Amino acid sequence: MVKGILFSSLLFVFIISIISFASADIFLATQPESVYNIGDNLNVELGSDGSDGWASVELVCGEAEGNVGSSKMLYFHYVDDTSTASISAPLTKEFLGSMKGQCYLSLSFNGVKKQSFVFTISDKIDVSVMFNGNSFEPGENLLFNGEVKRANGGDVDGSVELKFSGIELNSVVPVVNNKFSGNMTIPGNVAAKSYEIVIFVSEKNDKGEVTNFGQASDLIEIKQKPTRIELTAPENVNPGKDIEFKAVLYDQTGLNIEGKAVAFKLLDVSGKEILAKMSNVGEINYYTLEKNAPFGYWKLSAESESVVSEKEFYVEKNMEATFDMVNGTLIIRSVGNVPYNKTVEIRIGNETKVSHLELNPGESVEFELTAPNGDYDIVVKDDEGKSASWSNVPLTGEAISLDGSGKRKLGGFFSRTWIAWIFLIAIFGSFILLSSKKVINKNIFTGFGNRGMGNVGKTNPPKTGFVAPIIGDKKEEKGGVVKVVPGKDEKSLPVIEHDTGIAVHAPVLDGNKQFSSLVAVKIKNYNEVKGNNQFVNETLKSITSEINNSKGKVYRADDFIVGIFAPLSTKTFENEVTAVRVAKAVSAKLKFHNDKFSQKINFGVGVNSGDIIAKKQEGKLLFTPIGSTLSSARRVADIANNDVLLSEDTNKKVMSKVKTTLNAAASTSGIKTYSINQIVDRDNNNKFIEGFLQRNQEYKTLREYKFGK
Secondary structure, three states: OHHHHHHHHHHHHHHHHHHHHHHOOEEEOOOOOOEEEOOOEEEEEEEEOOOOEEEEEEEEEOHHHOOOOEEEEEEEEEEOOOOOEEEEEEOOHHHHOOOOEEEEEEEEEOOEEEEOOOEEEEOEEEEEEEEOOOEEOOOOEEEEEEEEEEOOOOOOOOEEEEEEOOOOOEEEEEOEOOEEEEEEEOOOOOOOOEEEEEEEEEEEOOOOOEEEEEEEEEEEEEOOOOOEEEEEOOOEEOOOOEEEEEEEEEOOOOOEEOOOEEEEEEEOOOOOEEEEEEEEOOOOEEEEOOOOOOOEEEEEEEEEOOEEEEEEEEEOOOOOEEEEEEOOEEEEEEOOOOOEEEEEEEEEOOEEEEEEEEEOOOOEEEEEOOOOOEEEEEEEEEOOOOEEEEEEEEEOOOOEOOOOOOOEOOOOOOOHHHHHHHHHHHHHHHHHHHHHHOOOEOOEEOOOOOOOOOOEEOOOOOEOOOOEOOOOOOOOOOOEEEEOOOOOOOOEOOOOOOHHHEEEEOOOOOOEEEEEEEEEEEEOOHHHHOOOOHHHHHHHHHHHHHHHHOOOEEEEEEOEEEEEEOHHHHOOOOOHHHHHHHHHHHHHHHHHHHHHOOOOOOEEEEEEEEEEEEEEEOOEEEEEEOOOHHHHHHHHHHHOOOOEEEEHHHHHHHOOOEEEEEOOOHHHHOOOEEEEEEEOOHHHHHHHHHHHHHHOHHHHHHHHHHHOO
16 A cells, blocks of 8 residues: 555656656657758748757758768857747758758757757659650651659759760750650761660759759660662673673661662663563672673662662674574574674585675575585684584585585575576566466565465675575475575474464564464474474474464464564563463473374473564564564573473563572573473463363373373
């Protein structure tokens, strides 16, 4: 009982002492804000309980960071009444110095201390920015916009600077209502790579010192911009040789741009497009000039990424001819791009004749060689040393002599009297024939024995020194020197039954230029099969029928059968794939023949595309080939070995519908040829094959036998 009374007395005394101590105090009537930025004012209200004494208020910062901290006296005064005191402090750089971060107010009254809530004094500004892209080309316009905000959430009164790292490029814009925007142009010569853009926002005081600031950064990619193409090609090119060319693409700083496509175009001296090709920059390309490619300045252009470059090169003059021997007939053909104007020496055995030739490009002459029955070594060479020779060539005829003593000369093996008589008789016969038909065609006359070739146009014969004029295509039986005029039907295979399916090689002066496809069939063992072998003739007739059934016309020349698919006959401008199909069908017929019969036909089939001048006359197609349209088809057929090959021109036209492979023989033949892998135009191909089988029941039966259909 006594102990309880004593405890109660002590507790009462303690409570009274606490109340007395608490009443002698000062306090903050208002607490500080949670965050202040440099330049703000700190405002608080100090209250008292009425006791007298010295009171102080200090700003303390930095202790929370492990430092001793810094302090600034805000209030020091003797308090003797119950009135409150307003304390205001400008938080400027001059006042604060380096003070910032976590801070509080320390209150002291009569030696007793207490502190306010903790608050932050900051110089930070938050910034965010957006661009109109993340990659740009030199010269493009970069747009930006963003927002800023003080750490205390207040408005920013300042500016924003954007700066590229590594280059002299920056932009300064004002902050308006806590937002900013602007643009800047990427320099045209800036290197392609990633750049850091630094965004710096700041406020400044009257002295120009930065008080509050914020910073952000982003990466911008500068792309390579194609600015220049370097096109390399030779300055001079000889016809028949390869042109090597390539294009290198450069960016704004002169560095290579790789992996881009480039389009090449090749134009000849007249501006005609010869080649259009896609390739890659930096890749070496080749193009083989034909031997008769026109001389002069050609133009090669390259375009990649909208950048174009052009280069001219000079195609040299080429005076060249080929020497061929066919069944005792010497054929000299001008294959260059300028007239062949040379002296040619022809030697049969031990006797020689020298003559001067003038042949325009593409023109040719034939010399029918006769001599006493026997085999002779024949040598032909021109005045630059180009030569050709043949051994053991069988010739027939009378004795030859070079001394003019009553014997026939090599220059036709006819005397001038015989030539004159033949010429007069031919003209007289032509006059009678024309008069009987009452047909007069300007610059066209009909020859004897033209085997259904139609009217043959007149041409000026080349100056050979010993050329006998020929009317139509009739030749003297005992030899002579013959100029091959366009329109003359050469010795050919008797395989055409209907005149309406004929194409006639003639000088067409009033026709139309037509881009056509040619299928040349070379019978390589012509001398063996040219006899009246029934099965051979039937097979060859089926070839011409196949050409005619596909709306093509047939031209015959020696050991060649040539199918011509011209828009004038086919009524379409897209004849390339049809020609390829016909070529495959012709090859199949010939292979079928060789599998079935003992008399084999060695052949080659070549397909080429090019321009001809054409017109129709009496159901026949009269045509004049332009450039190497016909000769290239024949050359490709020469290369083909019991198969079909396409020329480079045809391959370009059909490459979307026909899969091909470069023929390995191209490296040795001097021209590019292509083997057929597959015709991918399935619908039309199936229709063609079914039509082929319907027309050839024997093939259909064989297929049913092999495949069990």
